[in-house]
Amino acid sequence: MQELTITSGRNMAHIDPNLSIWGWEIPVYLYLGGLVAGILFFSALYFLRGKSDEMPTVVRVTPLLAPFILGIGLFVLFLDLEYKLHVFRFYTNIRLESPMSWGSWTIGVVFPLSLLWAAIHVTDVFPNWRWPFQWLKRFVLMAQTYARPIAWILILYSVILGMYTGILLSAFNARPIWNTAIMGPLFLASGLSTGLALNLLLSKNKAEKHIIGRVDVMAIGTEIFLIIHMFMGLLASTEIHIKAAELFLGGPYTAFFWIFVVGLGLMLPALLELLEIRGKVGVSKIPALLVLAGGFVLRYIIVEAGQFSQWGL
Template identity: 45%
Template sequence: MELSEITVHRMNPQIDPGLHVWGWEIPVYLFLGGLVAGMMILGGHLLVRGHGRRPQSVCHRLPALAIALLSLGMLALFLDLEHKRFVWRLYTTFEITSPMSWGAWILLLVYPALVAAFLVARGTLRPDLARRIGQLNMALGALLGIYTGILLSALGARPLWNSALLGPLFLLSGLSSAAALVHLLARDREEQTLFMKADNAFLATELVLLVLFFLGLVSSTRVHLEAARLFFGGPLTALFWVFVVGLGLVVPLVIQPLAVRHRVAHTAVAPLLVIAGGLALRFVIVYAGQMSHWR
């Protein structure tokens, strides 16, 4: 038998026997960041379409909720830092090659944009200003959503994450989770239907992106192929296929089109599954990436 054995005499915490630097905090932050990104895009879209004038519109409630959820996410991110008292160092520099630095500055722009959306959604201001702020929220939401994926894909040492598709994948996942949440919150019939239809489109696109993501991995080098195997017979197979793909994508994609056509009752089941699936996706990708390596 051909022998190929590597013994490493090192036992650094969080590094050995396998990388485990990020626990629950980062997946929760990435999920909430993506969800808020989706809420900014959808809420911004409503502002652009002049829904601020409708007293029942969900766009009145989205910005405050988004600020609360993003703050929770930021708290999770802060809890993950190991050298907390130096967190302010993020804002003494801009490191153009670091997605995390981009993210820190994007987050600093997101808060005032959400506050502006909160103020104009009260409906007393000029419609053209509401439209502008809606557009700003959509643009910043897209940046925020893509950044949550690029953050991981820029870490070249983990083959699973070496795909720029993680950016659009996390953006679409954020959009689908946000559409599901907004659908649950909406009281306006037209908005309810709009977001359920939109959610179906987001979920279908997300499914296509997942297929492309895996195609990229299996058509690349040995280490990328091994990374993909984590989901095809490896330790994350069940978690990924049951919770992310099955319950988070396929089941809602079956239920929601039927609900749109009034073939089944509108319930909270499908939107809740979409939201849970979005959270599961972040956990699975963050954990799997740490399991993948070049050696």
């Protein structure tokens, strides 16, 4: 038996007894970042495959929301900074060893790209759209001629964005539950799935909905596969990693994780989407809403549990 008692000093705000430095802001940002990655990835993918007319929501409509969603995410991230006046410091340094530095530079590319991609498609969705300046109109018209290379760049950067939201956490060796390389692909898969779910929610085209539903089932299947692998990896690792996995396998997060993330956020929507595809149940917005909620709960619980898991007792 071992008992550690801090007899002097400590009991510091947000550090003791467990880390609570990151509240709701970080999971919201990671969630919205993943969602935008999903939106942009599938928009660019189906655009390149020439499906713009078959899948108008995925290619043209939802990307119009992407810069706004990412903007909200970045604002929330800004709220989390303790030294807000120094936010510009992210862009006066390039730190190759720091995933957060990579992330801020990725955002520096993705945010303008998402604006450009929305600008390219805005006249398709709103035919009466008028640009306020001639130079802006000329610029967007020029961008439209380069839409294919831009789409390729978007695919690359949306994957980087989706992965980075997980890698950001997995790089912390001090928090065993985060410290698994699966976190990057898991958050990417979840981001792709939530992006599809938002499309499913907005789409009014039955054929399009069917395609989205089918792809989403694959994304959810991948997520479940990655979650299983995450636990396999942790359980096969050192004692602190085993303890971290046990937080979800009998520990305080067990019921919440398996019911709200795996059950209601992954299994049930996948089942409903499968039944919808086979025409066994009517098409509804329920699976999309469940996926969107489950994606957020996944981020929230992982960020929370990571701060709970530590090297000490």
